[in-house]
Amino acid sequence: MGTKTELPHATDWVRHAPAFAELESIEAFFSGHAFDPHRHATYAIGRTLAGVQSFSYRGAQTHSLPGETMVFHPDEVHDGRAGAACGFRYRMLYVPPALVQDVLGGRPLPFHREGVSLDPRLARATDAVFAVLDERPDALGRDAALFDLVSTLAEVCQAWPSRGRVDFAAALQAREYLEDHLDQPVTLDDLARCAGRDRWSLSRDFRAYFGTSPHRYLTLRRLDRVRLQVRLGMDLAQAAVAAGFYDQSHMTRHFRQAFGIAPARWLRGLAAAPGFSGAKAPLRD
Template sequence: MGEIVLPGDRDWVRHDPSPRRLERIEAFFGGHGYDMHRHDTYAIGRTLAGVQSFHYRRGVTNSTPGGTLVLHPDEPHDGQAGTDAGFRYRMIYVEPSLVQRVLGGRPLPFIAGGRSDDPRLYAASEVLLRAMDCPIDPLEEDDAIFELSHALAAVSGAPHGRQAVDYRSAEIAREWMLDNLDRVVTLEELEAASGRDRWRLSRDFRVLYGTSPYRYLTMRRLDTVRRLAAAGQTLADAAAWAGFADQSHMTRHFTRTFGITPARWLRTLGRTPSPA
């Protein structure tokens, strides 16, 4: 797997190209990595070398090797080197829906501070955060997601037992949105599809998936953009297919979500953006 060189003199990103449900990357940044951004997945990883510094929930976290990074869905954060030596890290991005399939509708676990030294989290994330050239079998991945979900719940102290949320209705609404990515979706439609009062549904969705229905829909559209653009579509065509008003509308959401522009993201894949 080759290194993709970024604009910084020493910066690079490696993407795991294996088809699986979890996105995996390994990267090195000598200075600035990412602007402030937020995505609707857990970002779980570990610093491999150097000091990885990021702003998170009104504070600054400086991560060094030995702990586990756990950035909660929809929490703004950035990324830069804490010293002149730069930092190297490995990260996976885990959709909350995968965690909920294990936890069965409990409130989404939250790890304070964005980093934990708890050995349970370190052990549970070991398989998914192994070296990028080490393959992960599909069943092994499922087992690892199971272990990681329970470790997140245990370390966060998330309560057990029945909660005052309607997981089934929220999951129906989530799947309904996945079937209607290419058009305008209203909360009234989600209410009709799920059978749950729209405002209770909106609250439940945030508790279970860590983000709002609108943000979830926008993120899935951005996933479509990334898939189409990586396959060679122009960014303008990918934006249209994904349901955005135009390329500039998509670019604003993309940059806020991932902390880099779509063109720079394509370069991390070793690809030049196709002309419109």
């Protein structure tokens, strides 16, 4: 399953699976509090393996039991904690909306309102992706399992609600512009000119097809770059500026909002993992 990171509680742990292409996966156990409120730029799709996982999602308190499937839509705020004294163990898969669109080809993103699904089709499709990741598949095997998962999501979930007509080509152009300018200032006017749309129509386009605003997408991609640079040996302050943030404090605020922990805590756990040879300091939050 990959490296294991010890967390503040003696019984808590997180194992990060080796990354395969753009897919990230973890398995974890928490005895109590797990994560503060945060939101991802990806789908977070997972399975509760033991205990009770409790979280706040879309204004409701929700509980996931063994055998149930969690589906958090991109940009939806959620937290995580144990719902029983025995704690909880789970696996989670993080799927970027861009990969989902590779399968959907321009349809609005699937949207699951409740955060927990009892549908056996979604459970089987999610387990299949975990299984192929555990086997270190080639790209063909990974893509086949991912195709089945996204197709199942589209079958069992509603479409992401959008108002008015949306333009997939404009959203793609805006996303490509953001990817090419990750470390540079970008305005909504820049994106609108690039995509040939007005500002607010483009905002609707982008949310419909990539699950978040252009600003949030850019911020999360910059955080991805920070994490990569730190793994390669750059310290947090340098990585923050290199990724396009004003400074480390600016990056830290966004990091907490995105992942529910401070970057220094994330780095301490990463540094404790076997084989890590990246940055060791400074570790201030």
